[in-house]
Amino acid sequence: MPKSVIQEAEEIQLAMELIKLGARLQFLEAETSLSRDRLIKLYKEIKGISPPKGLLPFSTDWFMTWNANIHSSMFYNIYRFMVTHGECEQIVAVMKSYRLYLEQVERYEGEVILDFTRARTLVRFFDSEMLQLTPCSQCQGKFVTHAHDPQIGFTCALCRPPSRAGKTRKVADKVKNERVIAPNNAEKNDNFTVVSKPELDLA
Template sequence: MTSVAATPRPGTARSLIAESRDVERAVQLILLGARLQVLESETNLSYERLLKLYKEVTGRSPSKGQLPFSTDYFLQWQPNIHASLFENIRQSLLKAVALDDIEAVMKAYRLYDEQMRACGLQPLLSFTRAWRLSRFMDAGMLVRARCTQCGGHFVADPYVNHRHYVCGLCKPPARAGKGRAQGALRADD
């Protein structure tokens, strides 16, 4: 077996290395706040193993149920601004550094989180949401559009009219109100 993706036979040195890498990755993901579904998708560890790890790292049981997020979430005004910031970081990382898909998501999320905190803002996007977003982007279910007014790139619907696209910062929705425009990034909903 030469394929990197192939699961090594249990009991071999290679399987031990692959497994410890998976454990390390799972712990990193848990610390970032990933839900169990993310861990299942991004490692080859069994559900039981992941559950045990999750409890060990966080001291509590993972929340149950399906991931509730649809693409709509990322198109709402405030989440869209956060999603776009995260996605722009991820895209520039993917261009600049050789990273696994999941490594890029993790690194981009840490940078997004740092940037938010440096500005004194709450990171509205959770890690699981950021992961979900990257999946939607990679599948073409969401795209990036360039704002015709500020030139920034924003997460948009695949059917967006690129020639007339204006982002949520240049044209906040009416409900945001004039006073709110200044604190546009405050996660107060």
């Protein structure tokens, strides 16, 4: 059955928004029914370059490193809230959540650690039950961990940062005690609070 003009226009608009957020060609093909040639032309028109080649991220280990875990946890908590209360399709929830994540990073003048490709991959890893959110025993924020990792006594990367953390003071000087948005009793009310961690840099 041929697509309607409206449906085709909606898919083009979706593809445009995904490209602007940094989506790879593989994701564009998965989320729309537009032809590969058309997506490539659209990508070149928006970005001015050909879409990058190469495999998509496939390992969960990247999300476990200190800085990546903080940013990934922030994004996924926002995503959970959006899915619960946003009343929108999954891809739209991912896009809205990623924009909010970018706003948070920009607010603290930090570095964007989590690109859109990894953000979308993170959601897929959760859907495949390869990852889970584990509450920190100290701050009660929920952080990305491997599925089936022990939850009792877990301490997050914010409460127990590695020795190299905090060497860059740019963000610490800007935000002092405010560090990362995390859910407060998310299973009960899905409200968000700011976890306070002195002298810690998100960049």
